[in-house]
Structure formats: structure tokens, C-alpha cells
Amino acid sequence: MLDSHTMKPKNTPPRKPMDFRQVLQQYGGIIALLVLFVFNAIFTPNFLTLQTLNINLTQVATIVIVGVGMTLVIATGGIDLSVGALMAISGALAPLIFLNSHFEGTVVGNVLSMVLPILLAGLFGLFNGFLITRFQIQPIIATLILFIAGRGIAQVMSDGKLQTFTNASFAELGQGKWLGIPIQVYLMVLVVAVAMYVLRSTVFGRQVVSVGGNERASELAGIPVRRVKLWVYAISGLLAGLAGLIVIAVNSSSDANQVGENMELDAIAAVAVGGTLLEGGKATILGTLIGALIIQLIRYTLLAQGVPDAVALVVKGLIIVGAVALQKERRN
């Protein structure tokens, strides 16, 4: 029923103050989130427990962290298909460091295994940005290269084998808790908060949005377009690196074939559902957070209600297209 409302042709005069449809478009994300929450609170047993909350937050954390980077990239009018592969690279490198005989069990080893993989992923992100800015290669193709080769690099690094490990201090990253809340949730909140601050209150944040809004005009206005773009792809890489570490810490194992699989889709979906314009020029980090939460809650709800995965895929596809259609209409 709601759909028939949102799919009306756009030439109806929309200027009445806040009719039903406008409310839906303005606060659609939050409303959807509330509806899902209330539905689960009533129909899903044990939904309102700290454990369920933690499960959902834990699963959504990596999508949000990668999604924040994707939001910045998309705000400049680009796209980053390589994030999943970069997660696999970072996930493959970390155990190589802390399992190395020189570093095993040392603090230095643990610190290096958290810092170096993130930096390496950031370097690969920089490489994406370099292709896009220096050689004017379209972002979808430039990042497609690492989408293909990146997973291969991760497999070469780990020899394609599943690396299992027991490393209590590294595993804290994915399994540890502080005041009853998982560590990666704090990381997620931190990333979201910093990104919101950067976008709203720093020169760089404004430049990101400006570049996406009108690249040519930004260039004429003296904005260092190339440098801005380089940075957003580097940041996207860094955040993907962090997400890769979290994934392997959660599992206490690293599988280069699987870490970050389909993450680019989830991240793009979260950004799109969250209301960031996919052609650039606008960005909402909070929207991406809400978008990721919606996708996660839908997945959880369908699972809890015993709906098969296959049907869940169809529902997810419809929701992504529907959400962007709604966002499109809001702008027109």
C-alpha cells in the first residue's frame, strides 16, 4: 500500500507542508527501522535482550565501518568495488605477522599485526585513487581491477589456506567486550562519529561533497579535486582494512576466499538505503548507519521468522531499489 503512494508520477505538486508522503520520504529510514524493531519486539522471542542486541550490532559493525568509507567515495561521485578484496588482504596479512616466529606472543607483534594490514589496505586504496585521478579511469573499472586481483593477492599471501590461530589479545578486537558491549561496536561508533565530524565541520568534508556536486566547478573554485579523491579512496581502503581485521578476530581464523565476500554490495546498499545520492554531491553518515541497521534487521527478522535465504535475497533486492526510488522522488 505504501508503494502505490511512493510510485505516483512526480508531476503532482508536492508543496503542501508535510503531507503523509513527505513525512515518509523525510523520515522513511527511521520509520522503517522503528517498524522493524516493534515488529521484532512483538513477534520474535527473546528479541529484547542484550544478547540479541549484541548479535545484531556485532554483525552490522563491519558493514557500517566499510559503509562509512563508501559514503565518502560515493559523495565524490565515485564507487569502490574493491573493499571486500581489501578486507581479505588485510585479513590475510595479520596472522602472517603475529604467527611469525619473531613476533609470536609479543606486544610488538600484536600491535604490528593491527597496524600494518590497515596501512596496506590504505595503500591499495591510494592505488585506486591514483588510477582514477592520474589516468582518468572510471572508478567502477579502476576498483574492479583490485576486486579481481585483490582476492588473488590475499590467496597468494596465505597460500589459499585457511589460517586458524589462537591469539587472545588479537581476538579481543572481535570477541572482547567492554561494559558488556563488544569492542567492535565501540570502533563502529568511533568511526561514525569521526566521519560525521569530518564531513560537517572540516574543510576536507566540504570539499568531498563539493567535488561530487560539481567537479568542474570545484576545480575552478580552487579545490584540490585530485587530492580529495585520492584521500577518499585511501580512507575507504583503511576502513576496509580495519573491517578485515575484525572479521578474522571474530572467527579466530582467516579464509582469503571468504573474508569480505559481497561486502561491496552490502556497503553500497547501506549507503543507497541511507539516502546518500549515488551520483555524488550529498552524504549522510547517519543515513548509512541507519541503512546498514535496516538491512541487518531485515536479515535478522527474515531469519528469525524462518524465511529461507533465497527469499531473503529477493526481499533485499526489492528494498534496495525501492529505497533509492523513494530517495529519487524526494529530490524531484
Added chain:
Amino acid sequence: MQSLLKQNGALVALVVLFVFASLRYNGFLSEYNIESFFRYNAMFGLIALGMFFVIITGGIDLSVGSMAAFASVIAALMSPHGLLAAVLVPVLLCAVLGLLNGLVITRLKVMPFVVTLGMFLIARGLALIASGQQTVLLSSEGGVGDLGQGDFLGFPIPAWMLLVVFVLGAVFLVKAPYGRFALTIGGNEEAARLMGIPVEKVKWLVYTLSSALAGLAGVILATQFSAGQPNEGMGWELTAIAAVVVGGTLLTGGRGSVINTLIGVVLLGMIFTVLNFENGLGHININSYWQTVIRGLFLLAVVLLQSPNARIKLNLKMKTT
């Protein structure tokens, strides 16, 4: 020499690779190898042609891989009813889904990227639902399997299909009004609209065509492996996009050639074959991590080779608008 390289980078690379491989590997020019090459790569060729028509309008179709998986399942389910049903039903079903892509893109004005990403998930879901999440065996009666495995005049049937479709595609692009419209729309959609070109209809057509060809590729997949495969086709959309780009078509639309797309398909396929020869005896080798890396590096090389071209084009576009 330099402009030859830039304009025909893919062709030059293809010739170099071909000469290199036939000198280095004994079995490379064997009848078996050539035949299996075309039998296998025909699927990618069909998908790449559909993708080509979508891309020259300035769009993209991410749903083709899932679509092929969906079609392979339907083909297997239809195979007891004979060859005609096993081909027509999946291709038509995919065409309908493709039309749906086109309708949402034009009517709701949602970007092709998002719409076909949604369809990517939907078609995969449909494939899994229709198959009950497992491979569906193809019925051996009615000669359905011959489509993928059989020969005609000593040449694999999928290769014939590829040839026919590409000739039709080339003629369509150059001679048919809608083919030229597709190029015009990619060049400048607003101008095309003002010229009275039926932009929406052309878009419906290209997305329908792309899905129908993906469906046909799915039918070949099912007949070749004697089963419908709901989990196959992962990443095929990217292979197809890569083939189109390697063939020199701009992702921004408005320019491209059918023949070069075919060259792109053959080139990517040949890289894969050569890498397999390097690792074994021309069979798909499991220990293939380096292959993935090399494929990526190769894509990088071709893209870089073509980038100065792309830059000039982009600059021109910016200045004229």
C-alpha cells in the same frame, strides 16, 4: 605505431598472446583446445554483447550473472518438455526480468547501477527458490544436451550461436535505427531526446536484450554441464564488463564497436587459457591464485593502454557541454 596501439590495443595484445602461446605450448592449437575454448567462452561472448548494448547507452547491467544462473535452472526444469521449451521459456522469462529493469530505470528514474544490483539479488534468489537450493539435473531426452555439447558442421553449436548473434548485433548497431539510437543516447541523452529519439523504448530494448542473451548463456551453461546451476555465474557481469572495456568501449557510453567487444571476449578467454597451460595441461587448474592476480594485472595494463584516449574524450565532452 603509437596510435595503432592505442586504437587496437586489444587486437595487438591478442595477436601477441596468440603467437606466443602457439609457439610455446604444444597442445594450444589442438582441435580439442580450440573447440573447448569456443564452447566455454561462447557464454561470456553472449553476455558481453548484451552488456555492450547497455553500456553504449551509458548504462550498466549487473544482473546478467544471476540471470544466467536463473535461466540454467529453468532450462533444466523445462528439459523434460523438449528442446524448444528448454530454450524459449528461460530466455523469455529473463527477457521479462530485463524489461522490468528497463521499466524501473526509465519510469522511476533510478540509476541502472542500483536497479540491476537489485535484480542481481532478485534473480539469484529466484534461481535458488526455483531449484530448491541445489543443482537440477538436465533430462537427457529430447536432445537438449546437444545444444551445449554437440557440433554442427564440425564446429561447436555454442560457437555458432555466438557467431550468429554477433553478426546480428553488428548489423543491428550499424544499420537498424534503434542500434544507432543506442549510440546517440549514450553520447548525449538530452540531445537524443530533443531529436525525437524514443529514449525510453531504446532503453527497454537494450536491457531486455541483455537479459535475454544472459538467459541464452544460462541455457548453454545448463546443457554443457547437464544441470541447472543456481550458484553459477558469480562475477560473470564483471567479466562481461571487462571484455567490453578491453574492447575499447567507453563506460560513459556513446562509442564502441561490436567486433572489438568480440576481440575483448576472446582476449580475456585466451589469457585464462594460457594461464591454465602455464599451470598444467590446458585443464582448469585448482591452484590458481596467481591466475587471479595476473588477470587483474592484465586488465590494469589494457585499461592503462587505453586511458589517454579516454582522457581526451572526457575533456572534449566537458568542454562542449
